[in-house]
Amino acid sequence: DTEVTQTPKHLVMGMTNKKSLKCEQHMGHRAMYWYKQKAKKPPELMFVYSYEKLSINESVPSRFSPECPNSSLLNLHLHALQPEDSALYLCASSPFPGESNQPQHFGDGTRLSIL
Amino acid sequence: AQTVTQSQPEMSVQEAETVTLSCTYDTSENNYYLFWYKQPPSRQMILVIRQEAYKQQNATENRFSVNFQKAAKSFSLKISDSQLGDTAMYFCAFMKHEPDSNYQLIWGAGTKLIIKP
Numbered sequence: 001d002t003e004v005t006q007t008p009k010h011l012v013m014g015m016t017n018k019k020s021l022k023c024e025q026h027m028g029h030r031a032m033y034w035y036k037q038k039a040k041k042p043p044e045l046m047f048v049y050s051y052e053k054l055s056i057n058e059s060v061p062s063r064f065s066p067e068c069p070n071s072s073l074l075n076l077h078l079h080a081l082q083p084e085d086s087a088l089y090l091c092a093s094s095p096f097p098g099e100s101n102q103p104q105h106f107g108d109g110t111r112l113s114i115l
Numbered sequence: 116a117q118t119v120t121q122s123q124p125e126m127s128v129q130e131a132e133t134v135t136l137s138c139t140y141d142t143s144e145n146n147y148y149l150f151w152y153k154q155p156p157s158r159q160m161i162l163v164i165r166q167e168a169y170k171q172q173n174a175t176e177n178r179f180s181v182n183f184q185k186a187a188k189s190f191s192l193k194i195s196d197s198q199l200g201d202t203a204m205y206f207c208a209f210m211k212h213e214p215d216s217n218y219q220l221i222w223g224a225g226t227k228l229i230i231k232p
Binding site: 040041042043045048056088090092103104105106107108109111 | 152206225
């Protein structure tokens with residue numbers, strides 16, 4: 001059982017659609033992350049939220065819009081995506097941004113396919 | 116800049132054998148952390164083991180152990196008595212110690228490990 005819950009597990013959408021990915025954790029973690037992962041590749045960091053504030057944006061295109069409504073939730077809003085955006089999107093959390101010895105806990109991911 | 120190298124794209128061993136996955140890294144930092152993550156076909160990224168650079172003792176977690184050679188910048192993972200459930204992609208990752216900031220993982224390319232019955 002994963003302690004980081006991501007929904008949906010699979011998503012197929014057209015390039016003109018608007019959809020959202022959701023991530024939830026109830027471990028009291030104060031840092032949350034979005035990653036994009038292509039097949040057989042390591043995850044690529046997209047965004048980091050620290051104490052509900054966006055602290056890192058790795059030059060991600062504006063068609064990806066993150067949102068952190070509270071300390072337990074992290075959303076990724078999608079709009080006008082391209083076929084190359086098809087990938088596994090992983091959410092992760094870690095206890096405190098200031099404690100580097102605490103590992104990141106990952107969810108199962110959302111498999112996104114863009115038609 | 117830090118880099119992590121996993122030189123074995125794929126490995127396969129028989130069940131119950133011991134296997135070692137290699138990882139080397141490059142950094143000028145003195146304080147950092149190293150991790151091995153496992154990603155089975157079920158997709159979830161699972162932490163296998165972690166090592167603090169300031170600790171000389173190698174980390175162990177049940178059947179998993181590391182050989183941490185700080186001077187050589189090497190961090191290999193040994194899996195003893197391998198099981199079918201160990202089949203997965205294994206990623207080595209580096210994180211530098213940087214107080215009061217976010218911590219970004221630097222990932223290796225991964226090694227696909229197949230355990231054969």
